[in-house]
Amino acid sequence: MKWTPQDIETYLNAKEYVDTAVIPLFSVSMGDDMKQSAAALEFINLLTGYLERQFTGRLILFPPFTYLNSKNEEVILSDLKDWEASLVKEEIHHIFYITSDIDWRDREKDLNGTLIWLPAIPLEHMNDSQKVAIIDSQVKQLLGLFTQKWHESE
Amino acid sequence: MSKQRVSRRQFLSYTLTGVGGFMAAGMLMPMVRFAVDPVLKADEGGDFIATKQKVADITDEPVRVDFTFKQKDAWYESEVTNTAWVYKDDAGKIVALSPTCKHLGCTVNWNTDKEHPGQFFCPCHYGRYEKNGQNIAGTPPLAPLDVYPFKEKDGFLYLGKAKPRKEA
Ligand code: FES
Numbered sequence: 001m002k003w004t005p006q007d008i009e010t011y012l013n014a015k016e017y018v019d020t021a022v023i024p025l026f027s028v029s030m031g032d033d034m035k036q037s038a039a040a041l042e043f044i045n046l047l048t049g050y051l052e053r054q055f056t057g058r059l060i061l062f063p064p065f066t067y068l069n070s071k072n073e074e075v076i077l078s079d080l081k082d083w084e085a086s087l088v089k090e091e092i093h094h095i096f097y098i099t100s101d102i103d104w105r106d107r108e109k110d111l112n113g114t115l116i117w118l119p120a121i122p123l124e125h126m127n128d129s130q131k132v133a134i135i136d137s138q139v140k141q142l143l144g145l146f147t148q149k150w151h152e153s154e
Numbered sequence: 155m156s157k158q159r160v161s162r163r164q165f166l167s168y169t170l171t172g173v174g175g176f177m178a179a180g181m182l183m184p185m186v187r188f189a190v191d192p193v194l195k196a197d198e199g200g201d202f203i204a205t206k207q208k209v210a211d212i213t214d215e216p217v218r219v220d221f222t223f224k225q226k227d228a229w230y231e232s233e234v235t236n237t238a239w240v241y242k243d244d245a246g247k248i249v250a251l252s253p254t255c256k257h258l259g260c261t262v263n264w265n266t267d268k269e270h271p272g273q274f275f276c277p278c279h280y281g282r283y284e285k286n287g288q289n290i291a292g293t294p295p296l297a298p299l300d301v302y303p304f305k306e307k308d309g310f311l312y313l314g315k316a317k318p319r320k321e322a
Pocket of ligand 1: 058256257276278294
């Protein structure tokens with residue numbers, strides 16, 4: 001389910017079937033890294049969008065958690081932990097973070113959710129069918145990770 | 155006497171709400187029409203979209219066929235890729251099924267559940283369907299998979315808009 005009024009309404013009527021959240025983590029940088037930051041956004045957006053289509057009925061794709069790259073690390077982390085806490089209250093037991101920002105690898109241990117770090121593949125010079133092929137192959141590798149987590153909890 | 159009097163503040167807020175309402179309606183109506191229009195169009199025209207699948211290559215084993223078309227969403231035009239499961243049934247007739255699970259909309263796969271081979275399987279809540287798309291009782295989905303109308307043109311498969319199956 002996406003973060004749209006229709007999908008959220010479906011969620012509210014079928015909460016018992018939805019136990020998973022996907023939260024994209026976006027770092028926004030200025031100056032030299034701006035372009036890279038934008039490329040990461042395009043990549044993660046397409047990827048999470050496609051993932052959502054595979055698992056529409058069991059997960060909610062949240063609006064991205066977006067932070068300024070230069071911001072104090074601890075503040076970023078504690079903000080995200082607040083999200084985590086409120087999700088657990090909603091009976092969402094599986095949380096997946098998807099990001100291209102390598103800094104999260106050091107913070108992973110402080111998170112309860114599963115961190116999926118993927119280096120952004122620059123898509124800007126590809127046509128749509130090439131993009132689809134790339135995203136498709138990336139997502140295929142992720143699908144197993146999700147079903148495995150679900151199995152473990154049953 | 156003061157009971158009936160409308161204060162200046164009330165008067166202002168009444169009139170402003172009225173004007174605001176008009177303005178909102180004026181803005182919303184065209185937006186709604188934009189958003190709904192393409193959907194209606196697709197319905198009337200029953201457009202068929204070309205796939206890369208050669209009709210001659212279709213066997214009795216369901217294969218995944220992707221096809222892409224343009225969709226307009228308010229101001230934004232984007233390419234949408236849809237998928238169908240395509241095979242020939244026992245009578246040699248082509249069947250093109252929508253992969254969207256009728257429970258809550260996950261994408262179903264062919265033959266991925268080891269315990270129940272030869273079925274469509276939904277990984278989300280373990281919904282299952284027969285090869286012909288019929289939902290299997292006792293699993294969450296309550297309806298059979300939607301069916302794509304199809305056409306053959308120059309040897310290639312063309313697909314229309316998936317429709318719910320009429321109950322037999
Ligand atoms: S969405 Fe397919 S079984 Fe629930």
